[in-house]
Amino acid sequence: MHKLGRSFYRRDTVAVARSLLGKYLVHVSRGVERIGRIVEVEAYLGPQDRASHSSRGLTPRTRVMFGPPGHAYVYLIYGVHHCLNVVTGRTGAGAAVLLRAVEPVRNVTGRTHGPGLLCRALRVDLRRNAHDLTGDELYIAAPPRAAAGAIVARPRVGVDYAGAWARRLLRFYLRGNPFVSRP
DNA sequence: TGCACGATGAAC
DNA sequence: TTCATCGTGCAC
Secondary structure, three states, X not given: OEEOOHHHHOOOHHHHHHHHOOOEEEEEEOOEEEEEEEEEEEEEXXXXXXXXXXXXXXXXXXOOOOOOOOEEEEEEEOOOEEEEEEEEOOOOOOEEEEEEEEEEEEOOOOOXXXXXXXXXXXXXXXXXOOOEOOOOOEEEEEOXXXXXXXXXXXXXXXXXXXXXXXXXXXXEEEOOOOOOXXX
């Protein structure tokens, strides 16, 4: 399996989002390697994107988003669930891709069809915020046989407050995949 | 220092 | 449709 390097994440955010589909998310914690196949993502383009956390500028929380690509941006939502993003584009772009659903591949139990469920199943929490994805504990890899299939584009979930940005087709998932959160 | 609210999930 | 639960960002 080929681990994705910095250059993969440094590209255009939509391109990264689409090419993440079918890739393997790998998390090693307490000596257990958990793997999920990414089947649904959302792109958050930068400060101009009203749905993005980075639209409020550089703050303590969004510091990671504005940092170098290939790092994990993890945050707590509704005080209950964790969400995992990968930082994309050039350093300072403030862009990221939210991982919304994976399909269990190895050592994954419980449901994975949602950003919060995905983090729970793969044991990802705030301790992984700012983690370098080119390391050995949390990373994304291209599986041996990469046949992702057709990609569907839809509006993002839960960002109705973002006006015109809420209608942009920045959510991508693998057509027909049973693990997608909202087909 | 206080307060409104959210890139969700689950219960009712 | 409602609620859990708390960090973040901004008002005061």
